[in-house]
Amino acid sequence: MGELRFVHLGFGEDAVEYLEAWQEQRRVHAARFAEEIPDTCLLLEHPPVYTAGRRTAEDERPLDGTPVVDVDRGGKITWHGPGQLVGYPILKLPRPVDVVAHVRRLEEALIRACADFGLETTRIEGRSGVWVLGDPVERRAELGGLSLDFDPRLTDEEYDARLAGPEYAPSNAGQRREDRKLAAIGIRVAKGVTMHGFSLNCNPDNTWFDRIVPCGIRDAGVASLSGELGRDVPVSEVLPVVEKHLREILETAEPLPRAV
Secondary structure (H helix, E strand, O other), X not given: XXXXXXXXXXXXXXXXXXXXXXXXXXXXXXXXXXXXXXXXXXXXXXXXXXXXXXXXXXXXXXXXXXXXXXXXXXXXXXXXXXXXXXXXXXXXXXXXXXXXXXXHHHHHHHHHHHHHOOOOOEEEOOEEEEEEOOOOHHXXXXXXXXXXXXXXXXXXXXXXXXXXXXXXXXXXXXXXXXXXXXXXXXXXXXXXXXXXXXXXXXXXXXXXXXXXXXXHOOOOEEOOHHHHHOOOOOHHHHHHHHHHHHHHHHHHOOOOXXXX
C-alpha cells in the first residue's frame, strides 16, 4: 500500500474533542481522495464521549439521557475517553472496497500489539474487534452465591445489565470470566477511502461502558490492557507498539477489490 503517515492529534491534557477530530477526519479524507496526501492514520485520545453508529438501537443508549454523538460509521454505540488509544486510518483502497478485509487487517495489527505486551487476544466470529476469551459458562465463578443456572444472562432474552447491578456490568466481565472486548472497530468507506477506525482500551475507567450496551452486545463485556495485565499500561506506552504493527500490516498489504 505504500508508506503510511502517522499524525498525533493530541493526548492527555491535549485530548481532542470528538467533533473536532471528526471534522479533521473529513478534511484528511478529502485530501486523500484528491491524492494530495498519502495514506494517513490519525492517533489521539478523546475527552469522555459516547458515539453511536448507524445501527444503534434506542434501548442501547444511556438510560440517564447522557448526550450521544450520532456518527456515520458502521457498528453501534461505544464510549471514547481518557486511557483509550483511538486510531483513524484514512486509506485509499481499490473499489469496490473489501470492508471485511480492511477490518481484519486492523484487528491483526492490534492482536500483534497486545501480544507484545504478553496478552493473548483473538477474534470472535460475527463480532468485530479484538477480544479476550472468557471461560466456558460451566467453569465461570458463581455470582452472589447463586448457581449459574439462575443467571439472567442465560435465560432472559431481554436481559439488560444496566438494571442488574454492578456484578453484571460490562466493566466486571473479567471478574466473571466472560468474553470481553479490548478493542472496538467501526469504519466508514466513502469514494474508496476509509474513515473512523479503532479504539484500544489501555488504562481507561471502563465503568463508563456500564451506562450503555457496548456495541449492542449484551452477553459479553469490556476489558483493558491494564486490567488484564495487572499493572498500569498508559496510552503513551502502547502508542509506539500499535504504530509499529499498523505500519507492518498496512504498508505490506496488497488490498484487492471486493469480489462482485
